[in-house]
Amino acid sequence: MATPGRTARPRVAVAKFASCDGCQLTILDLEDQLLEIVSRFDIVEFPEATSRRSPGPYDIVFVEGSVSAPEHIDAVKELRKQARILVTIGACATAGGIQALRNWADHDAFRAAVYEHPEWIESLAMATPIAEHVKVDAELRGCPIDPGQLTELLTSVLVGRRPQIRDEAVCRECKRKGIVCIVVAKGEACMGPVTTSGCNALCPTYGRGCYGCFGPRANANARSWSAGLLKSGRPPEEVWRLFAGFTGYAEPFRAVITELGKTKG
Amino acid sequence: MIASPALSQAAAARQWFLAREDLGALVEAIRDSGRRIIGPTVREGAIVYDEIHSAADLPAGWRDEQSAGRYRLEHATDQRVFGYTVGPTSWKRFTFPPNLTIASARRANAFGFEQPAPDVPPVAFLGVRACEIAALAIQDRVFLGGQFTDEDFRVRRSAALIVAVQCTTSSSTCFCTSMGTGPEVRGGHDIVLTEIDEGFVIQAGSPDGAAIVAKLPKRPPSHAEAGAAIDHVEAARVQMGEPLPMTGIGERLKLQLDHPRWAQVAERCVECGNCTMACPTCFCTSFIERSDLDGKSSTTERQWDSCFDVAFATVAGGDFRARPRDRYRQWLTHKFSTWWDQFDSSGCVGCGRCITWCPVRIDVREELAAIAPPIAPVIRPVAVEPVAASPGAYSIARLASVRAETEDTTTLTLTDLDPAFLSGRPGQFVMVALPAFPAVPISISRFRANAIDLTIRAVGPTSTALGNLHPGAKVGLRGPLGTFWPMEEAYGRHAVVVAGGVGLSPLHGLVDALAANCDRFESVSLFYGSRTPQDQLFREDLAAWTACKALDVAVTVDRAGPEWKGRVGVVTTLFDMISWDCSKVTAFVVGPERMMQASVQGLISKGVPADRIYVSMERHMECGIGLCGHCQMGGRFVCKDGPVFRLNDLGDTFNREGI
Numbered sequence A: 001m002a003t004p005g006r007t008a009r010p011r012v013a014v015a016k017f018a019s020c021d022g023c024q025l026t027i028l029d030l031e032d033q034l035l036e037i038v039s040r041f042d043i044v045e046f047p048e049a050t051s052r053r054s055p056g057p058y059d060i061v062f063v064e065g066s067v068s069a070p071e072h073i074d075a076v077k078e079l080r081k082q083a084r085i086l087v088t089i090g091a092c093a094t095a096g097g098i099q100a101l102r103n104w105a106d107h108d109a110f111r112a113a114v115y116e117h118p119e120w121i122e123s124l125a126m127a128t129p130i131a132e133h134v135k136v137d138a139e140l141r142g143c144p145i146d147p148g149q150l151t152e153l154l155t156s157v158l159v160g161r162r163p164q165i166r167d168e169a170v171c172r173e174c175k176r177k178g179i180v181c182i183v184v185a186k187g188e189a190c191m192g193p194v195t196t197s198g199c200n201a202l203c204p205t206y207g208r209g210c211y212g213c214f215g216p217r218a219n220a221n222a223r224s225w226s227a228g229l230l231k232s233g234r235p236p237e238e239v240w241r242l243f244a245g246f247t248g249y250a251e252p253f254r255a256v257i258t259e260l261g262k263t264k265g
Numbered sequence B: 001m002i003a004s005p006a007l008s009q010a011a012a013a014r015q016w017f018l019a020r021e022d023l024g025a026l027v028e029a030i031r032d033s034g035r036r037i038i039g040p041t042v043r044e045g046a047i048v049y050d051e052i053h054s055a056a057d058l059p060a061g062w063r064d065e066q067s068a069g070r071y072r073l074e075h076a077t078d079q080r081v082f083g084y085t086v087g088p089t090s091w092k093r094f095t096f097p098p099n100l101t102i103a104s105a106r107r108a109n110a111f112g113f114e115q116p117a118p119d120v121p122p123v124a125f126l127g128v129r130a131c132e133i134a135a136l137a138i139q140d141r142v143f144l145g146g147q148f149t150d151e152d153f154r155v156r157r158s159a160a161l162i163v164a165v166q167c168t169t170s171s172s173t174c175f176c177t178s179m180g181t182g183p184e185v186r187g188g189h190d191i192v193l194t195e196i197d198e199g200f201v202i203q204a205g206s207p208d209g210a211a212i213v214a215k216l217p218k219r220p221p222s223h224a225e226a227g228a229a230i231d232h233v234e235a236a237r238v239q240m241g242e243p244l245p246m247t248g249i250g251e252r253l254k255l256q257l258d259h260p261r262w263a264q265v266a267e268r269c270v271e272c273g274n275c276t277m278a279c280p281t282c283f284c285t286s287f288i289e290r291s292d293l294d295g296k297s298s299t300t301e302r303q304w305d306s307c308f309d310v311a312f313a314t315v316a317g318g319d320f321r322a323r324p325r326d327r328y329r330q331w332l333t334h335k336f337s338t339w340w341d342q343f344d345s346s347g348c349v350g351c352g353r354c355i356t357w358c359p360v361r362i363d364v365r366e367e368l369a370a371i372a373p374p375i376a377p378v379i380r381p382v383a384v385e386p387v388a389a390s391p392g393a394y395s396i397a398r399l400a401s402v403r404a405e406t407e408d409t410t411t412l413t414l415t416d417l418d419p420a421f422l423s424g425r426p427g428q429f430v431m432v433a434l435p436a437f438p439a440v441p442i443s444i445s446r447f448r449a450n451a452i453d454l455t456i457r458a459v460g461p462t463s464t465a466l467g468n469l470h471p472g473a474k475v476g477l478r479g480p481l482g483t484f485w486p487m488e489e490a491y492g493r494h495a496v497v498v499a500g501g502v503g504l505s506p507l508h509g510l511v512d513a514l515a516a517n518c519d520r521f522e523s524v525s526l527f528y529g530s531r532t533p534q535d536q537l538f539r540e541d542l543a544a545w546t547a548c549k550a551l552d553v554a555v556t557v558d559r560a561g562p563e564w565k566g567r568v569g570v571v572t573t574l575f576d577m578i579s580w581d582c583s584k585v586t587a588f589v590v591g592p593e594r595m596m597q598a599s600v601q602g603l604i605s606k607g608v609p610a611d612r613i614y615v616s617m618e619r620h621m622e623c624g625i626g627l628c629g630h631c632q633m634g635g636r637f638v639c640k641d642g643p644v645f646r647l648n649d650l651g652d653t654f655n656r657e658g659i
Helices: A022-028 A031-040 A070-082 A090-095 A098-104 A107-114 A147-159 A170-177 A182-186 A222-231 A236-243 A253-264 B009-013 B020-032 B130-144 B151-158 B207-214 B223-239 B249-254 B261-268 B274-278 B324-343 B364-371 B461-467 B501-516 B539-547 B571-577 B593-606 B647-653
Strands: A011-016 A042-045 A058-064 A083-089 A138-140 B015-019 B036-043 B046-052 B062-067 B070-075 B099-106 B112-114 B123-128 B160-165 B191-195 B199-204 B285-291 B297-304 B395-404 B409-415 B429-433 B440-447 B452-457 B474-481 B494-500 B523-530 B551-557 B585-590 B613-616 B644-646
Touching: A011 A022, A022 A058, A022 A090, A022 A147, A031 A042, A031 A147, A058 A070, A058 A090, A070 A083, A083 A090, A083 A147, A090 A098, A090 A138, A098 A253, A138 A147, A147 B285, A170 B274, A170 B297, A182 B070, A222 A236, A222 A253, A222 B261, A236 A253, B015 B020, B015 B223, B020 B036, B020 B123, B020 B160, B020 B199, B020 B207, B046 B062, B046 B070, B046 B123, B123 B130, B130 B151, B130 B160, B130 B324, B151 B160, B160 B207, B191 B207, B191 B223, B199 B207, B199 B223, B249 B324, B249 B364, B261 B324, B261 B364, B324 B364, B409 B461, B409 B474, B429 B452, B429 B461, B440 B461, B440 B474, B440 B501, B452 B461, B452 B501, B494 B501, B494 B571, B494 B593, B501 B523, B501 B539, B501 B551, B501 B585, B501 B593, B501 B613, B523 B571, B539 B551, B551 B571, B571 B593, B585 B593, B593 B613, B613 B647, B644 B647
Parallel strands: A011 A042, A011 A058, A058 A083, A083 A138, B036 B123, B123 B160, B160 B191, B494 B523, B494 B585, B523 B551, B585 B613
Antiparallel strands: B015 B199, B036 B046, B062 B070, B099 B112, B099 B297, B191 B199, B285 B297, B395 B409, B395 B474, B409 B452, B429 B440, B429 B474, B440 B452, B613 B644
16 A cells, blocks of 8 residues: 555655644544554654654645635645545544634634734635545544544555445434434434434433534435424524534535524524 | 243143232342343433343333323333333344444454354343334344344344233334234243232243243232233223224335325435334344454454445445435335235334334324325215105205306205205205196205205206296205215226216216315316307306316317317317226216217227216106106116116116117
8 A cells, every 4th residue: 555666654644724633633542553553654744743744745644624724725735736545534624614614604703803913814714624625535524533433544545445434324323322312312402313423422422412523424314304403492593503513514514504594694 | 032832721821910029039030040131221311121130220110201203201100110111222132233243354374254153141031012022023034034044143032031011001102003013912922921000910921931930929810900910901002092004004005106205204304214223123234344454354243224324225336225215215115015025024013113213203104194095994875865755745945046057057056955955965866846847856966065056957847947936935855866976986096077068967066076085086087068168067166176186177069169269079089188097997977868878988998997987867757766667767767776877787778779
């Protein structure tokens, strides 16, 4: 899998745009497997872990964060040129992240509210996922990503097969674990039915509703789910907030948010 | 245990009473037999099946409230331990685990694949309901009934002692009586308990069960206790109400693969797959390979999967069931139809879990009723007893209104009627009399709330006199008389009404009835021909019927002036518009005799079966009750045996001159 004529170990870079670095930390959190991973991958670029710099090309580039500032646009294109496999990691890179909520709001007003000198801040009016700018080969969802899916991806690169990352409802993991459905048994709001799995139903396991951080699954019927939440008596603001989380900018959550934004007035 | 060896009748039949405070002794006796116990316990706001260490772990004093998409646990007013129905867990979790390592493989050193031998210590399932025993039996068929079997399932199933509990209550989501699986336990158990106020009526169902029962502090139940046990189970049955009409559901569903409801339910369905996870019989799985970083050793894990998953039916070229409606249809038809083809049983036991645990409240019972409704039971009406049945006795009615239909035809609306007339059926007639005029037979053209319509063509002295009456006038009536249109014969078929001229009058009430029951027919059509546009009866009604979506109306006239924009030609020319399968047509025909003969010939040549054609005959009548001999037609009196006849019953008298 290595770049021919170079080192036997695949060269790996980790890059970031607008993000909290939490997904990069997940890589460092692999602890038990970390030594094994570095023995098989040459991690040459990883700002969260080392200040060492190493130019491309790279075999794998993990990209964290969304495109949020003007300089990100060229940077992500350059990164793509240097990457044989580009993998986006986390809700920001794959869906725009929590910062994409500004896509429905007044960007200048946000800037003025947060910063003392908004004129010093250069940011884009929209925060967008990496895939809106360059071709993405694989994505790891979540806020943060799941270490199991990360190792599965690394394994698949070494073994030479497709990563076995399933796209199924969080409900599926919930049911396999034997968690009692909090929607049915407690009337909680939960994004599980429309959200893709990978977290092993983390939130429902602790009795709270899924907040959709892994983003919409392939056949998410967000329209029916939001209609059901409204029908159960939840005010549109609450349903809006449920969808407008870390992955709200990803379709079809985006359409629901836009639609509810209209009813919100 | 899967197959219980035959037990001596005496031991099997022997019932015992176990006091409530001795339930712990049952738990201990099971544990002493070397088994761990899985049973109901309260967790996360529900009654789930989990490890039971002592009787205190069982849910005493709880009841559940279940409906589509909703489950709530509440404190009960009693201390019953089994006073609820099935919860989110099904026993398949323990016989068919949601995650199971089925193989391991190595690439380095010794290349090879290994299958772990299932190692399952003896276990007892405590609190298995009748529907759940049925579900275990269904999975027995799936996993053990064919050429290839699931060894892991066999071992887990064989390791389990089944301690059944009869249901003494039911939830709104329960429908075991519809699927024929409960509420009473009919076998497949080692021990069965029925909870009553004072404790439990207990009975062994196998030698293993008998060995445990033998160790319990027990006594024979009193007659009252044994009776209460039966009554409580019966109460659960009654609570569920009438069973759903499931007869032929498999075939009914196969006929409805293109029903628009599939798309409608798919709009609601969020495809979370919770129904399939909660279902005690769903058995679909996927295999996941997990390996170390360089793939030198790996394990294969089997996971519960669901046919609602997008990837479930996907191959390199795409998804065989690409649309949500395809996936919903796959699931529902498998449960209730194709499961029969594969496993010779239903895939549904009526536990209702798929209803309760559906977060968007889809109720399979409603979907089945909408997609593949039962063929409605046909209630054949009987003719009401006529009033004033002797030729000289008349019941008096008042003329409420008069409406001119054509130059010579008038519709009278009669009210202040004897109720018998209102209970008449379309196709029947009345004898109408005025003092000094001979009585005439007139068919009832319309049934209103408190009135009937008679449409009369002025051809003789009585009919002319009737047509000249004014509102408020009184007339004498006898009836309702004769046979009526057997609308029920057309249920599930294409109902075709063919009328010529004033022949629409005896058919008017039938068209009303067909329209009112239109969902019982494949289609309803009216073909109406008259000599000229001016000869058309019921022009307002014709317009309303034409506008009605449930009816297809086609009208023609034999001849017309330039102002007529519609079709010209005899009524049989309209048959060219028939596009459906004529073997599924039931036809009702009235008009002048020659028109009826031509119409019947036309319908038969299109493929309408002769025994599905009904005609109404006209003959001279004096008495209307088969005593005067005037209306004889072959071996029949038209007044009494008719006027509505099945064509076949008329034999060759129908087409013959001079009968």
